[in-house]
Amino acid sequence: MNKEVIVQDLGLKDYKETWDYQEELFREILDIKIKNRREDAGLDTSNYFLFVEHPHVYTLGKSGDLGNLLIAEEKLAEIEASFYKINRGGDITYHGPGQIVGYPILDLENFFTDIHKYLRFLEEIIIRTLAEYNIKAERSSGETGVWLDVGTPFARKICAMGVRASRWVTMHGFAFNVNANLGYFDHMIPCGIKGKAVTSLNVELGKPEVSMDEVKGKLLKHFKQLFEAKFVEKADIKIQ
Incomplete structure (x- = not known):
């Protein structure tokens, strides 16, 4: 069981480019697992944790309703946004600058084989991070993600989640609003849930901006604790 996790901060990167990169890492892990099962090769599988910010983009999960995008696709260019239908669970989600997107690409057989537990751990990472800012965050029954004042x-909602898993290998992940432009959420029904608002960490703290690097460090600290992981850093991220 390889509990080493390679941490990469991709900076501001196009959604499709990042999706393709996720797929490449995902397939690399799956290929090793298939080889191990066919040939009893005994090869270790790798684990990754990607941080990224995306230019404005709306993504729709495979079970999502296109009607939850409230702006005509031909109008997206006017707000400098793009749109993709993708292969994760969940409905519609927005990504943009000021939002920390985390993509853990893990072989869960290196940690535990329980998707429900995996999702709860991702939520717990956000909940514990927000607690460090004296913000009480919670889960909302039947609604994946992290919420305030449930x-x-x-x-x-302050953090959306949607994952894909195959043979216990994960991809996609969470979108945590830190310094997000909340106006972009007006063009969608977040996660297909009507009548629920969204927020951002800087808004809750009453600050113009929160240090993204500081938040990333806290997220990694709690990931490391919950998953009992060891980090291999590929970027200048301070891990507390």
Whole structure:
């Protein structure tokens, strides 16, 4: 069981380019697993954790409803946004500058074989990070992701999630609003859930901007604790 995780910060990168890169790493891990099962090769599989910010983009999961995109596709260019139908679970999601997107590409057989537990751990990473900013975040029953003020008229989502898994290998992940432009959420029904607001960490703290590097360090700290992982850094990210 290889618990080493290669951490890469891709910076601001086009969604499709990043998706293709995820698929490349995903396929690399799957190919090793197939070889191990066919030939009893005993090769270790790698694990990755990618950080990225995307230019404005809307993505629709395989079970999503295109009607949850509230702007005509031909109008997207006017707001400098793109749109993709993709192969993760979940409905529609927005990504953009000021949002930390995390893509763990893991062989869960190196950690545990439980997708439900995996999703709960991803949520817990965000919840613990927000607690460090004195923000009480929660899960909302039946709604994957991380929320504030659940069960009140002021419920709002701060982190969306959607994953794909095959042979216990994961891809896609979470989108955590840190310094996000919330106006872009007006062009969609977030995750297909009507009547729920969205928020961003800087808004909750009443600050114009929160350090993205600081938040990334906290996210990695909690990932490391929960997954009992060892990090191999490929970028200048301070891991607390």
